[in-house]
Amino acid sequence: MSIKKTEGIILKKIKWSETSNIVTLYSKDFGKLKLLAKGVQRLKSSFSGGLELFGLIDFVFYKRGKKNLYILSSSDLVSSYPLIFSSVERYGVASAGIELLDKLLAGEEKNEDIYSLLVDFLSKVQDLDKKNLEKFLWAYSLKLLSLLGYKPRFDECVKCGKRGKSLKATSSGFLFFSSDLGGIVCPTCAKGDKLYFRLTRSQLNWIRRVLDSSLDRIEKLELEKREVKNIGDLILDFLSYHTGFGKELKSLEFLKKISLGKEES
Numbered sequence: 001m002s003i004k005k006t007e008g009i010i011l012k013k014i015k016w017s018e019t020s021n022i023v024t025l026y027s028k029d030f031g032k033l034k035l036l037a038k039g040v041q042r043l044k045s046s047f048s049g050g051l052e053l054f055g056l057i058d059f060v061f062y063k064r065g066k067k068n069l070y071i072l073s074s075s076d077l078v079s080s081y082p083l084i085f086s087s088v089e090r091y092g093v094a095s096a097g098i099e100l101l102d103k104l105l106a107g108e109e110k111n112e113d114i115y116s117l118l119v120d121f122l123s124k125v126q127d128l129d130k131k132n133l134e135k136f137l138w139a140y141s142l143k144l145l146s147l148l149g150y151k152p153r154f155d156e157c158v159k160c161g162k163r164g165k166s167l168k169a170t171s172s173g174f175l176f177f178s179s180d181l182g183g184i185v186c187p188t189c190a191k192g193d194k195l196y197f198r199l200t201r202s203q204l205n206w207i208r209r210v211l212d213s214s215l216d217r218i219e220k221l222e223l224e225k226r227e228v229k230n231i232g233d234l235i236l237d238f239l240s241y242h243t244g245f246g247k248e249l250k251s252l253e254f255l256k257k258i259s260l261g262k263e264e265s
């Protein structure tokens with residue numbers, strides 16, 4: 001493989017030896033890449049601006065041998081997000097979003113929409129009002145799932161196909177959601193079965209609007225704190241069922257420890 005040049009976001013960095021690191025990047029042109037960066041600890045390295053977590057870099061790399069590991073030959077820092085590191089809540093949300101992406105992407109598949117989503121996600125996590133962070137994380141997760149082809153059905157009952165006005169909530173205002181069936185279930189189809197998630201009409205509307213809006217508009221889509229939490233639980237359950245992880249994400253454990261969900265808005 002010849003020498004290639006692209007840009008990417010640093011998802012993960014581990015120390016490989018005294019002088020080298022292995023970095024995992026999500027790149028614009030080649031998808032997810034694992035690269036060996038030699039000599040990073042030297043005072044004068046080829047990695048200008050450093051290789052910090054979440055940093056957006058322009059970089060040059062090549063492949064040596066048959067291993068799935070590339071060599072990072074040089075890089076320049078384009079953007080970094082220092083404010084993310086100055087707040088545990090921002091850091092927790094950014095880490096959760098990155099970990100989710102890293103886990104969901106298996107190979108080197110290029111997807112420019114995912115790349116743009118990731119860049120927008122990090123710049124918003126840096127700027128957002130803290131009270132909107134959790135809501136934003138779930139909005140990003142919904143969009144990511146949708147881009148990866150895991151999108152649950154939120155437009156019609158997955159059992160009978162009722163949609164629009166004929167898709168009615170219960171008298172107390174609930175609809176249902178099933179992770180294994182992959183979408184919403186109307187009250188008639190959910191009768192007698194207790195294994196469904198309950199979803200209010202306003203939660204369902206919020207999800208639909210998120211999927212139709214850009215990340216920039218998420219702040220304006222109002223939703224109560226406990227409703228945000230319910231949507232988070234639903235997404236994690238769906239992820240657990242379809243990918244084998246979700247509730248086990250390490251960064252979500254961290255978010256729970258800092259009680260992001262409990263913070264009053």
Ligand SMILES: [Zn+2]
Pocket residue numbers: 157158159160161162185186187188189190
């Ligand atoms: Zn139905």
